[in-house]
Amino acid sequence: MRVRSPQDLVGGIALILLSLLAFSQIGDLKFGTASRMGPGYFPTVLAGLTGLMGLVIAGRSLILDGPPLDRLHWRQALPILGAILAFGLAIRPLGLVIAAALLFAIAAFGSSDTKWREMLVVSAALILFAVGLFVLALGLPFPLWPRF
Numbered sequence: 001m002r003v004r005s006p007q008d009l010v011g012g013i014a015l016i017l018l019s020l021l022a023f024s025q026i027g028d029l030k031f032g033t034a035s036r037m038g039p040g041y042f043p044t045v046l047a048g049l050t051g052l053m054g055l056v057i058a059g060r061s062l063i064l065d066g067p068p069l070d071r072l073h074w075r076q077a078l079p080i081l082g083a084i085l086a087f088g089l090a091i092r093p094l095g096l097v098i099a100a101a102l103l104f105a106i107a108a109f110g111s112s113d114t115k116w117r118e119m120l121v122v123s124a125a126l127i128l129f130a131v132g133l134f135v136l137a138l139g140l141p142f143p144l145w146p147r148f
Contacts (some may be wrong), residue, residue: 001062002062003061003062004061004062004063004064004065004066005060005061005064005065005066005067006061006066006067006068006069007061007066007067007068007069007070008057008058008060008061008064008066009058009061009062010069011054011057011058012053012054012055012056012057012058012059012060012061013054013058014054015050015051015053015054015057016051016054016055016058017054018050018054019047019048019050019051019054020051022043022046022047022050023044023047023051026040026043026044026047028040029043029044031044075110076110076111077110078110079106079107079108079109079110080107080110082106083102083103083104083105083106083107083110084103086099086102086103086106087099087100087102087103090102091142091143092143093146093147094145094146095142095143095144095145095146095147096127096130096131096134096135096142096143096144097127097131097144097145098145098146100123100126100127100130101123101127104119104122104123104126104127105119105123131144
């Protein structure tokens with residue numbers, strides 16, 4: 001069979017790999033039942049749906065015509081990946097507020113069109129929203145600030 005949509009094939013494979021990574025990390029969590037969900041129930045269902053969507057998208061790449069693969073633009077991709085990595089490493093020692101600020105500041109380097117004043121305003125609004133949603137409304141135990 002000939003690949004008719006290379007972008008869909010690569011995207012589908014990426015989702016399948018993400019699903020497999022998730023399954024490898026949640027294997028120790030208790031699954032439970034639909035009426036009495038364990039801590040592994042939702043992550044397992046989500047990983048399964050992600051893998052299923054990856055299979056559907058990859059399968060479509062063999063049937064439907066689509067665009068070819070674009071060239072990867074490392075100047076845009078690396079700051080985004082670095083921002084995600086920095087957030088993951090910084091959230092526990094630095095807290096949600098500083099880790100999120102780092103995330104936005106590093107990700108902003110992915111675009112040459114970044115207007116820093118606007119980025120600061122949007123970042124502040126999103127940080128306030130994240131604190132309000134995750135810490136205040138949902139009561140998740142994220143540290144807000146560094147512990148010295």
